[in-house]
Amino acid sequence: MKKILIFAALVGFVVACGGSEDTTDSSSTEAEKTTASAAEPAAPAPDGEKIYKQNCIACHGLYGDMGASGAFNLQTSELTVDERINVITNGRNTMAAWGSLLKEDQIKAVAEYTMTLKKD
Template sequence: MRKGLVFIAIAALIYACGGSSDSASNNTQANAQAVAAAAKPDGEKIYKQYCVTCHGLYGDMGASGAYNLQESALTLEERINVITNGRKAMTAFEALLEEKEIKAVAKYTMKLGQ
């Protein structure tokens, strides 16, 4: 009986430690995907963090003189410029966000008008 329990305990330990190389491969793929996701900024998340206060969740709030992003005819490049350098009462985000984050926010704001 004791030998049976020892055998089951050892088998459970081996199984728990991941005795196959497939799990290591899956972990490597999951880590690579996590790194890729971290490298690509989430424009919607950044928008919700910095822009919702004035532009609103859907881009049409207009607080503090903010433009209605749903009606904006600005191109992607123009939006990047406005976010980077600011406009009128809007603060410049050049010092707060990286270039790729600004571009991600600009891309996200293009979706608000659809």
């Protein structure tokens, strides 16, 4: 009876080790993937139009002139890209700050996209 218990304990031990080995395996594969993608020469630049459509049209509209919630018309905005980056990152009055939601290069991309909405 005792022998069976010891055997069971041994099997349990082996299974436990096997299990943890699996975890190590998958995490090292994960690390390899991360390294591989980081080594890729040109990471795709964030798509400003996509970011705009996902986050900004609720107030500014598809063409920048919807003006919901008092949103400024981006077709007539005179702000420079840098000034827009500042408004988008830090927010202004009812416009929310996106600095914690979007990465710096995403904010830059979406600010540049809003420049294309401009009509003169």
